[in-house]
Amino acid sequence: MATDVGGLSAAGVTVRNLHRSFNRSGGVLNGLDLDIAPGEFVALIGRSGSGKSTLLRALAGLDRDVEGYGRISVPEQVSVVFQDSRLLPWKRLLANVTFGLEGRDAAERGLRALTEVGLAGRESAWPAELSGGQQQRAALARSLVREPQLLLADEPFGALDALTRLQMHELLRKLCAVHRPAVLLVTHDVDEAIVLADRVILLDGGVVATDLRIDLAQRSQADPGFAGLRHQLLDALGATGEHLGSDFIAPGQRRAS
Numbered sequence: 001m002a003t004d005v006g007g008l009s010a011a012g013v014t015v016r017n018l019h020r021s022f023n024r025s026g027g028v029l030n031g032l033d034l035d036i037a038p039g040e041f042v043a044l045i046g047r048s049g050s051g052k053s054t055l056l057r058a059l060a061g062l063d064r065d066v067e068g069y070g071r072i073s074v075p076e077q078v079s080v081v082f083q084d085s086r087l088l089p090w091k092r093l094l095a096n097v098t099f100g101l102e103g104r105d106a107a108e109r110g111l112r113a114l115t116e117v118g119l120a121g122r123e124s125a126w127p128a129e130l131s132g133g134q135q136q137r138a139a140l141a142r143s144l145v146r147e148p149q150l151l152l153a154d155e156p157f158g159a160l161d162a163l164t165r166l167q168m169h170e171l172l173r174k175l176c177a178v179h180r181p182a183v184l185l186v187t188h189d190v191d192e193a194i195v196l197a198d199r200v201i202l203l204d205g206g207v208v209a210t211d212l213r214i215d216l217a218q219r220s221q222a223d224p225g226f227a228g229l230r231h232q233l234l235d236a237l238g239a240t241g242e243h244l245g246s247d248f249i250a251p252g253q254r255r256a257s
């Protein structure tokens with residue numbers, strides 16, 4: 001994967017002219033350009049099949065075939081969180097969080113990370129003993145213990161109930177304020193995107209079709225600017241009124257897990 005993009009910050013993300021197709025029926029990514037500054041939180045939305053996960057996998061280095069179809073520059077330290085926690089069921093929590101971590105202070109760092117995500121005292125638990133929300137907290141701890149410069153998250157809260165999602169939003173915001181990674185969050189939830197991100201980008205036709213900066217005084221639906229941003233994004237998705245589809249989440253809806 002290319003890492004030299006003309007002296008741009010190594011702590012940010014730069015994508016230039018990225019193409020990806022899986023068969024002859026056309027491209028999923030069609031010359032996509034994207035920049036994410038160090039410490040910036042970007043939410044990625046788009047209809048089902050618009051290529052969100054394809055882009056995330058390319059940035060994560062999980063799609064080797066994407067090489068040669070554009071230029072990608074990501075920081076050295078990248079962590080990925082998925083919808084399911086992907087904890088190893090045969091390892092206790094601390095061992096999961098520190099898996100692959102080097103250094104004599106690995107356990108100490110792991111315990112600190114577990115405390116940060118609200119799982120202090122659960123280091124000896126097996127993953128199966130945790131709720132879905134707790135497992136996602138552990139997945140966040142496993143990511144952040146590596147001090148990533150870039151956190152890639154593919155619908156990390158998609159399988160959680162509404163209340164747990166709200167708690168996870170709080171947690172993620174707090175963790176990002178402390179650790180300051182650049183973040184790319186794939187989500188179907190427009191509200192989640194607005195509440196969490198500095199910028200929301202919409203993928204359509206294999207390119208960034210909308211790029212909206214979020215400047216809310218308070219990060220909640222109570223902010224007077226919230227409804228306008230939501231309407232703008234739903235409009236861009238073609239999701240208002242009779243065109244409301246089922247492949248993303250409109251206000252008041254929650255995706256079934």
Ligand SMILES: Nc1ncnc2c1ncn2[C@@H]1O[C@H](COP(=O)(O)OP(=O)(O)OP(=O)(O)O)[C@@H](O)[C@H]1O
Nearest residue numbers: 022023028046047048049050051052053054055188
């Ligand atoms: N490994 C693969 N082989 C063949 N086709 C693929 C592969 N990965 C993705 N695709 C296709 O590429 C398109 C984009 O898929 P992708 O998963 O990136 O979309 P998405 O926007 O993340 O969708 P969703 O919101 O439903 O998760 C889809 O048509 C999908 O079938």
